[in-house]
Amino acid sequence: MNYQPTVLVIDDDPDNFDVIETLLSHERYLLNYASSGIKALDRLDTSAPDLILLDVMMPDMNGIEVCRRIKTNPTRRHIPIIMVTALSSKEDLARCLDTGADDFLSKPVNGIELRARIRSLLRIKQQYDALQASLQIRQDMSNMIVHDLRNPLTSIMLSCEMLKLTDLAEVQQKKIKQIGIASKHLESLIDSLLIMAKLEAGQMLLNLSEVDLVEMAEMVISDLQPMATQRRIQLIANLPTCQKFIKLDSSLFRRVFDNLLMNAIKFSPKDSQVIVEIDYPSHVDAIIRVIDRGTGVSQDLKQSIFEKYAVGSLFPDVKQTGLGLAFCKMAVEAQGGTIYISDNEPKGSIFTVEVDRSHPIQYCDHLVQNC
Numbered sequence: 452m453n454y455q456p457t458v459l460v461i462d463d464d465p466d467n468f469d470v471i472e473t474l475l476s477h478e479r480y481l482l483n484y485a486s487s488g489i490k491a492l493d494r495l496d497t498s499a500p501d502l503i504l505l506d507v508m509m510p511d512m513n514g515i516e517v518c519r520r521i522k523t524n525p526t527r528r529h530i531p532i533i534m535v536t537a538l539s540s541k542e543d544l545a546r547c548l549d550t551g552a553d554d555f556l557s558k559p560v561n562g563i564e565l566r567a568r569i570r571s572l573l574r575i576k577q578q579y580d581a582l583q584a585s586l587q588i589r590q591d592m593s594n595m596i597v598h599d600l601r602n603p604l605t606s607i608m609l610s611c612e613m614l615k616l617t618d619l620a621e622v623q624q625k626k627i628k629q630i631g632i633a634s635k636h637l638e639s640l641i642d643s644l645l646i647m648a649k650l651e652a653g654q655m656l657l658n659l660s661e662v663d664l665v666e667m668a669e670m671v672i673s674d675l676q677p678m679a680t681q682r683r684i685q686l687i688a689n690l691p692t693c694q695k696f697i698k699l700d701s702s703l704f705r706r707v708f709d710n711l712l713m714n715a716i717k718f719s720p721k722d723s724q725v726i727v728e729i730d731y732p733s734h735v736d737a738i739i740r741v742i743d744r745g746t747g748v749s750q751d752l753k754q755s756i757f758e759k760y761a762v763g764s765l766f767p768d769v770k771q772t773g774l775g776l777a778f779c780k781m782a783v784e785a786q787g788g789t790i791y792i793s794d795n796e797p798k799g800s801i802f803t804v805e806v807d808r809s810h811p812i813q814y815c816d817h818l819v820q821n822c
Contacts, residue, residue, distance in 0.1 A: 456573050457481045459500035461491040461517065462535070463509045471504060474562040475569075488517035495527055501576055502569060507536035507547065515550050522551030529579055531572040535560060600641055608634045643706065643778045657786065661696035662704065664737055664806075668727055671708045675716060683721040686712075689728040697736050698808055703782050708739075710775040711802050715743040719799075735807040744799040753792055779804075 458480045460468050468484045475482065483500065485491035489512055491503075503521070507514035514534060522528045534547040534555040547555050554568050611631040619627065672686050679686050715725045726742040748756055757780040783790045788806045795801045 455479050455481050456501040456576075457483065457498075458502050458504060458569065459483045459485060459491065459494070460504045461485045461488060461509075461514070462504075462506040463487060464506075467506065467535075470560065471565070474560065474565055478566060478569075480569075488512035488514065488520075491517060492520060495521065499527065499530060501530070502572055503530055503532045505532050505534050505552075507534055507538060507543075515546055518547070518552050519550040529576070531576055533568055533572065598645060600637075604634060604638055604641065608638070639706075639709075640774070643774055646703070646706075646778065646782070657700045658702065659698050660701055662699045662701050663694060663696055664704075664729055664739065665690045665694070667701070667705055667708060668729060668739075671705070671712055672727060675709070675712055678713070679716050679725065682716060682719070684716050684719050685724045686716075687724055687726045689726060691729060691731060693731070695731055695737070697806060699786055699806070704786065707779045707782050707804065710779050711739075711741040711804075714775055715741050715745070715800075715802070718745040719743045720745065735805050737806040739804040739806070741802045742795050742799065744795065747794060747798060747800050748792055756792060757790065 456479075458475070460471050460482060462468055462471075462484075463486055465484070465486065468482075472482055483494075485494055488509060491505075505514045505518060509517075514536070518532055518534065521530065521532065528551065531553040532551070534552045535558060536543070536547065536555060537558040538544065544555060553572055556565060556568060608631065611627055611634060614627045615624070615631075668688060668690060672688055676686060712725065712727065719725055723744045725744075726740070728738075728740040728742065730738045730740075732738060757776050780790055783804055783806075786806070787808055788804055790802065790804045793801045793803065
């Protein structure tokens with residue numbers, strides 16, 4: 452059975468729909484009709500057409516506002532919209548395009564022009580759908596491969612632990628320790644990739660509990676102290692003495708702490724300081740700052756540093772995957788928080804996380820909270 456594209460006509464005058472239906476009578480389209488913008492938006496909640504023909508001049512909600520609402524919705528913005536208008540001034544037509552409309556037709560509608568415009572936009576829509584399907588397949592395969600890496604990695608880690616108990620020479624024991632450290636790093640990377648995939652798909656289960664951020668910060672600093680000592684970095688904790696509990700996913704937020712502090716240590720020059728600060732201001736639940744005196748981040752990179760695979764300045768002795776900060780952003784926003792970067796004058800960066808549990812979850816529309 453051949454696929455029939457669906458066209459939604461939004462117009463307050465049913466006679467105009469009859470005209471469109473007549474002009475497209477020989478085309479293999481499934482035509483649907485909505486008599487107002489509000490009814491059309493309600494319909495889009497349950498079914499998405501392949502293309503929309505949208506009248507501009509309608510009561511209650513005009514076509515420009517309907518177009519704006521459709522195009523600002525991430526799940527609908529890919530639907531091509533042709534504005535049908537009696538307006539003729541360039542300013543009015545520019546307003547239609549500024550709201551995200553893909554094309555426009557002037558009234559009275561010409562049949563040849565209508566059919567040509569629809570065919571053109573449907574071709575683009577089909578190409579977009581094919582690309583999205585291809586990207587989804589690649590993403591699913593990547594997630595499957597990452598997940599399957601767990602089994603051989605577990606075997607490697609178990610073998611390392613067993614070899615530590617054997618009577619090996621000091622040099623061999625040192626190599627076993629290096630393999631163990633590298634395996635744990637790889638395990639952390641795999642976990643981050645899997646969590647990011649769940650966050651993006653809206654399938655992450657948040658295990659919320661009462662968390663003491665000060666206690667968490669002290670544990671992270673203690674765990675990373677050997678790494679800081681090796682690089683001759685002094686870790687300084689400016690933490691409040693009062694105790695406050697915030698409802699968070701402890702495991703997820705701990706990984707955010709680990710990533711931010713580890714990054715600060717890796718990119719700081721030797722014999723410098725990394726500062727961890729926590730404040731409990733009145734306008735949010737908590738503010739966490741990780742402050743370093745590294746090379747800093749340029750203004751251009753500040754706009755992209757939290758995107759997947761984005762990296763800042765390259766360092767010859769530092770491995771960079773471009774996933775750590777992307778993970779932090781997803782994990783923080785999944786719990787209703789925000790993360791951003793600013794300059795540490797005269798040199799360095801300040802990574803700030805604001806935790807505000809009064810805000811709704813921002814990142815995943817279908818994120819499940821297990822309270």
